[in-house]
Structure formats: C-alpha cells, structure tokens
Amino acid sequence: MLQVSVYRYNPETDSAPYMQEFQVDTQGRDVMVLDVLHMMKEQDNGLAYRRSCREGVCGSDGMNMNGKNGLACITPLSEVVKDNKLVLRPLPGLPVVRDLVVDMGLFYKQYERIQPYLQNDTPAPAIERLQSPEDRDKLDGLYECILCACCSTSCPSFWWNPDKFVGPAGLLQAYRFLADSRDEATRERLSELEDPFSVFRCRGIMNCVSVCPKGLNPTRAIGKIREMLLANAT
Amino acid sequence: MVTNITSFGRSGLSDWLIQRVSALILAVYTLFMVGYLLFNPGLDYAAWSGLFSATWMRIFSLLAFVSLAAHAWVGLWTVTTDYLKATALRLVVQVVIILAIFVFLVWGIQVLWGA
Numbered sequence: 001m002l003q004v005s006v007y008r009y010n011p012e013t014d015s016a017p018y019m020q021e022f023q024v025d026t027q028g029r030d031v032m033v034l035d036v037l038h039m040m041k042e043q044d045n046g047l048a049y050r051r052s053c054r055e056g057v058c059g060s061d062g063m064n065m066n067g068k069n070g071l072a073c074i075t076p077l078s079e080v081v082k083d084n085k086l087v088l089r090p091l092p093g094l095p096v097v098r099d100l101v102v103d104m105g106l107f108y109k110q111y112e113r114i115q116p117y118l119q120n121d122t123p124a125p126a127i128e129r130l131q132s133p134e135d136r137d138k139l140d141g142l143y144e145c146i147l148c149a150c151c152s153t154s155c156p157s158f159w160w161n162p163d164k165f166v167g168p169a170g171l172l173q174a175y176r177f178l179a180d181s182r183d184e185a186t187r188e189r190l191s192e193l194e195d196p197f198s199v200f201r202c203r204g205i206m207n208c209v210s211v212c213p214k215g216l217n218p219t220r221a222i223g224k225i226r227e228m229l230l231a232n233a234t
Numbered sequence: 235m236v237t238n239i240t241s242f243g244r245s246g247l248s249d250w251l252i253q254r255v256s257a258l259i260l261a262v263y264t265l266f267m268v269g270y271l272l273f274n275p276g277l278d279y280a281a282w283s284g285l286f287s288a289t290w291m292r293i294f295s296l297l298a299f300v301s302l303a304a305h306a307w308v309g310l311w312t313v314t315t316d317y318l319k320a321t322a323l324r325l326v327v328q329v330v331i332i333l334a335i336f337v338f339l340v341w342g343i344q345v346l347w348g349a
C-alpha cells in the first residue's frame with residue numbers, strides 16, 4: 001500500500017489548507033503519479049486536479065511531487081517515491097483555486113507580455129515565409145515548451161516578483177522569437193526586457209532546467225537574451 | 235517595461251554589467267591585499283603607510299571602494315526588492331542603504347588622502 005499525502009483546500013468550506021492521507025493499492029506496478037491520483041479520486045471524488053492528454057503533451061497536470069515540480073502523467077512512482085511515501089502539493093507560488101488546481105493568471109500574464117507571436121510587417125509571400133535549415137535549427141530547444149509552469153513555479157525569483165520577473169517559461173519563449181530569423185521586432189522586444197526585473201532578476205540557480213519535463217534549458221535562453229541586450233547596448 | 239527609480243543604474247543591463255565588472259575589480263584587489271600580507275610577514279607601520287602613500291595604491295584603493303559601493307548598492311537593492319514587500323519599509327531601507335554607502339565612500343576617500 002502506497003502512502004499518499006495530498007494538499008487539500010476548498011476555499012468554500014475550509015478555513016485553511018490541510019494534508020489528507022490516502023492508502024493506495026498499486027498492486028506493485030510502477031504506474032504514473034496521475035494514475036495514483038485517479039485511484040485516489042475513486043476513494044474521494046471531491047479531489048480536484050487538472051489533467052487532459054495524460055501523456056506529457058498538454059501540460060495540465062504540473063504539480064509538486066515529493067518536493068519537485070513535474071508532470072504527474074509522465075512521472076513514474078519509481079522516480080519520486082521514497083520510503084513508500086508520496087507527498088503531492090500544488091505548484092508553489094501561485095494562488096490555489098482548489099486542492100491541486102492553481103490560478104495560472106500571473107504565469108499567463110507574463111507569457112502575454114513577451115508578445116509570443118511572430119511580428120513581421122513585410123507583406124506575406126504567396127506560400128510561406130522561408131527560413132534556411134540553419135535558422136530553423138536555432139528554434140530547437142525553444143519551441144517545444146508546453147507552458148506547464150513547472151519551471152516558473154520552481155523559481156524563487158518568480159515567487160518573490162511574479163508581477164515583474166517574466167520567469168523562465170516566458171523568457172524561453174521571448175528568446176524563441178528573438179532567435180527567429182523571420183521576426184522583425186527584435187529591437188522592440190529587447191527594449192521591453194532591459195529593466196532590472198524582467199530578465200535580470202534571474203540569478204542562474206537553474207531550478208528551471210532541473211524540473212523541465214521536456215528537458216529544455218531556460219537558463220541558456222536567458223543567457224542568450226543577456227548577450228543580445230549587451231550587444232545591442234555597447 | 236518595469237520601471238524603477240532607486241536602482242543604481244536605472245537599467246537591469248547596466249546594473250548587471252556594473253555588478254560583474256566591480257566584482258572583478260574587488261577580486262583583483264582582494265588577491266593583491268592577501269598576496270601583499272603573505273609576502274610581508276613582518277609588516278610594520280612605516281611599510282604599511284608607505285604602501286598607501288603611493289599614488290597608484292590610492293587610485294587602486296579608491297577604485298576598489300567605488301566598486302564596493304556600486305556592488306553593494308546593486309546587490310542590496312535587489313535583496314530589498316525581493317524580500318521587503320511593504321513599499322514604505324522598502325523605500326526607507328533603500329534610502330538608508332544608499333546614504334550609508336555614500337557616507338562610507340566619502341569616509342574612505344578621507345582615510346586614503348587624509349594621512
């Protein structure tokens with residue numbers, strides 16, 4: 001029997017959050033954490049969590065499992081369970097809507113701020129804007145982000161200043177468009193990022209790299225943005 | 235664009251560069267002082283005073299003081315914006331830090347050139 005401890009909070013009925021204990025019979029199989037959540041929901045159908053694709057593509061079930069952020073659907077028990085115990089908490093630093101469901105508003109606001117879309121005022125060609133294979137290669141490791149928020153919510157700089165620091169997820173996407181040969185708004189994008197908070201609040205502790213379920217490297221992208229800002233201003 | 239008025243260079247990019255350059259200067263100055271003390275075990279007042287009466291040493295020391303002042307301003311400003319959430323408290327602490335840095339810097343110049 002797996003011992004699972006889950007963060008529970010229903011603002012309509014609970015005055016404060018509390019941890020609820022579950023006993024889950026996984027029949028000795030190394031299932032995913034999301035499967036364990038389904039088994040727990042059969043015991044208590046009031047348990048709230050987000051999930052959709054259940055295969056690490058949609059980014060809905062980001063949560064904190066035994067102290068580390070990740071996607072419940074692609075995290076096998078063998079990877080996180082210690083001493084037969086599993087502690088599940090919502091992503092840290094964001095307001096809790098209920099149980100494991102957090103309000104992603106601040107996270108999306110920072111994403112919106114970096115203007116995550118191609119900006120190019122030249123008339124679009126008949127078919128598509130062409131790009132050399134080399135230029136296309138520059139987007140690898142950037143475009144794969146699924147916006148699960150595991151990285152930004154593991155970042156102390158984002159915890160302290162979620163309204164000003166863009167956060168690793170937003171900055172990875174900021175660089176995705178700065179690095180795109182088809183984008184023409186490079187100068188405007190850079191001028192929005194040179195204040196002491198948006199990019200420079202990153203202290204390079206690399207929690208983002210350590211938790212990213214897609215194996216991406218926001219710290220490297222932030223370093224590239226710094227290089228571009230420096231090249232633009234010196 | 236996030237605005238700010240109490241940071242050292244008013245720009246994250248400039249603060250970031252200043253932080254790195256001042257760190258290098260402080261590292262070189264520290265290594266020099268440690269090396270000097272190691273290679274002069276029987277240091278007396280005359281030798282110590284002689285070192286600081288040389289113009290190059292005064293310029294080097296002033297450079298280190300200015301670097302320390304800038305480095306402390308950038309670093310402590312960052313700490314206050316991370317941990318002090320009440321605006322009044324944060325502003326007061328920032329002003330106290332900046333004034334203290336100013337006083338220490340002027341005092342340091344007086345010590346360097348006063349003797």
